Amino acid sequence: MSRCTQALIYKDNLEYNIKQIKNSVGKNVKVCLAVKADAYGHDAILTSQLAEKNGIDFLAVATIDEGIELREAGIKLPILLLSLCVPDEFEEIFKNNITPLVFSKEYINLLIKASESFFSDETKFSVHLAVDTGMGRIGCYPQDAGEEAKLINNSKNLILSGMCTHFAVSDSLSQENQEYTKNQYNKFMQAIQSVKNEGFDPGICHCACSAAFLNNKDMHFDMIRAGIITYGYYPDEITAEYLQKNNKNFNVKPIMALKTKIVSIRHFNKGQFVSYGRTWQCTKETNIAVLPIGYADGLLRRFSPGLNVTINGKDYPIVGRICMDQCMVDIGLNNSEVALWDDVYIFGPKDCGANNSAQTLAQIGNTISYEVCTSISKRVKRIIV
Ligand SMILES: *Cc1c(COP(=O)(O)O)cnc(C)c1O
16 A cells, blocks of 8 residues: 555546547647656656547657656657757667757757767658747747758758747737737748748647647647646636637646545644744644645645645645645644544545645645646655546
8 A cells, every 4th residue: 555645647537638639729730748747747658648549649758768768668659859958868869769859050960970870771860940939948040940950951860850939928818928929930930931941841840838729729830739738727827717708618627636644633722833933823722633745745835824725525724834744734623524544635626525726726836737736746656546
């Protein structure tokens, strides 16, 4: 029997979301699921297996190791590597057939060299050219795209099979930010055109993350890259309510529930303190439940004060500081609805027993659902249900 602090992964919800995404793009638009960071904490292997089963076209990871993990699990789908690596890792890219994003001449030249020592034949290995149109992270400048394409395609073993860019503010509804996104899109179009002007096929062109997938249907191009939406949460201002109001019929369900159990109930008198720093003091006699979950599990310190947990359908506040491995909850005096060993839900999908979603926690912790989910650490076993 494993530890009672667990992350339940609702497989049916995951499959539902994948189908929703797949059904919301045009017939000729491919779907890439971002399964980086262990599928935003939701189990990359399970997500990738369901992706394969449901006709998804691509997976995206951030590190070589994440790609290798999927290959070792037998995943056959093309895998995009969204972040850069160092030349020492290049061999693993070829060995595991992972498609890297490239953009700088130096990087491309080193990759060409590595490809020529790896392949003894005429193998053409796919790379995607990243273009920085305003994200300010990775990518070549739009005006350099043609040149980069030439470098790639004139090599013996590399071939340009895709082009991409990434939006900085597509999850915002302000007019200024929507215009910025449109401008990024236009620059991306120019980069693609300059590659075509050099006589090259740009391959699969992609730019839409979850937000642009939901809100900019005209920007789906050849492929979308869906991350957070796969896991049941909406990107910032592109909320479920907004979509409903604008007649965009799309909904997804959260997949992960974080739960634990009460391992002790202790009686406290008025004036007693709870946890480090003595930040919380009993204003009256009460009972305090101890939970075996803390910030090392991903229950971030900044969630207290503010966060309630759900026990048998009712909410109770975490009091005092969240410790590394434990935290305390005020359940009140003579509470017949709460008993030792009862289940405690931190967050999860509707009807699983939790009243909070990861989005609620994000609001309390002044962060985003992405960070709440990816913070759930390795120590918390994922249990597929
Ligand atoms: C993570 C990532 C995505 C997915 O973003 P979501 O907002 O989660 O949909 C798409 N593209 C790139 C380049 C990414 O790094």
